[in-house]
Amino acid sequence: MEEQTFWQKMMAIDRRIIYAILFVFVAIVMLNPIGLPIEISRDTEIYYNVVEELAETGEVLWLDAAFGPGSWGELGPMIEATLRHAFDRGVPVIGMAMWEQGGRMFATALNNVLEDPQYDHIEYGEDVVNLGFRPGGAGVVLRSATDDVYETFRGVDHDGNPLDDMPLAMQTERLHPDYVGHAVVYESGSPGGPVYVDYVHEPTGLEMSVGIIAMSVPGAKVYQDAGQYVGILPGATGCAQYELLIDHPGYAVMTQDVISLGMVFVTLLIILGNVGWLMTRQQAQ
């Protein structure tokens, strides 16, 4: 039997070995962070300034959790960081969800933030409200913009508590520039930011931004170039930069070392795979 060359062995390597190496590699880097520098991007600065501007005007920040548990790793920390920033700067926040499990995602992020004694002064109903999910997707957003938030959400919040007892919800009659300063959609798919572009931003002129998973960034740029999105918080990397800007490094910052080094590892594997393919093809010829 003909002995395999190095490249043939590499091309036939069991993928489980690569998984095992990646698993160990990630664990080691997570347990021993190196602290690679994190540079703040222009996109993150713009997003940060959105909340800063709302702090000056005192207007409401509307957040929509359009994602499920699968995307929590990238989008959950974004909501937490945004809530911290808003609470620090006295910006009232209303949350809702176009996705069925999004209401739970927003509630989890809110609970995580409110566990911090620093935010003991935050009053649910006055400083923040979680409207949760209502079936209807785009219809819910459209009705909130054109009709009445109270009626759209049947007069109750995510946990079924009456909105009548929540001054912030009662003041915010519509998802409209008259009542809301800015909307941010945290999206991992459809329905997501484009729904707000179609049914809120274009008809009413309400400014909006998105916090998105890394793979959606190229698509979102089209909306930003057209002026439909003000800011884009791109994936865990953008969230890490934002956490640094608000001076509260958290989960996203912790993962930056392992993301950067992991990408180097994956890139090396891709190069190795391509070189191996070329070498074995040459040998075959």
Place this chain on the structure above:
Amino acid sequence: MLVTSDPMIWTGALFTLAVFSYLYAENPAWRIAEHIYVGMTAAYTVAYQFHNTIKPTIMEDMLVDGSWGMLIPMIVGLLIYTRYFPSVSFLQRYPLSLWVGYGAGLVMAYAVPPLMTQIVGNFRTFDSFDNVVYWIATVCTLIYFFFTVKRTNPVIKYGAAIGRWAMMIAFGVSFGQTVIYRYNLFLSRMEYLLTDWLQLIEY
């Protein structure tokens, strides 16, 4: 204690490991996790929709507020199930027609203006290198799709070649971002195992 005593976190951690075990080979632990996940998701969705849509519509809108008109969309919606009865299965077309018509109307009314804004956004002044690259990439990509013009014309030939490169770079960026996203999903679970379960990390 190093490892958490919270049974919920233990459950989450064991299910995470069960799902990861699929990377080695399909096995009973993976299949149990998969089936429980699918079952729970279906149960959650049904229960959530019942309590948030069906129940309040009947108990509040109809019985309390007297909005009996709600019966009409309910009946029309139920017609979708006539597909199981061949003699009246044609009735399923009515809710579908209404739904498609509603969707088409909504899109026609609201989706066109944002699209026009994006088209207008493509017209840029040549005041930066980025804008010049953007313009060339956009025009050349459009040229690539001129299938009715022969590629013998040098403008079309080389324009299409540049357009092809522009698309390949764009697809490469999308692929790279997708890898990062999938990798982040993995990191999220690793963080759960190391932080919440084993409590080896604090941040």
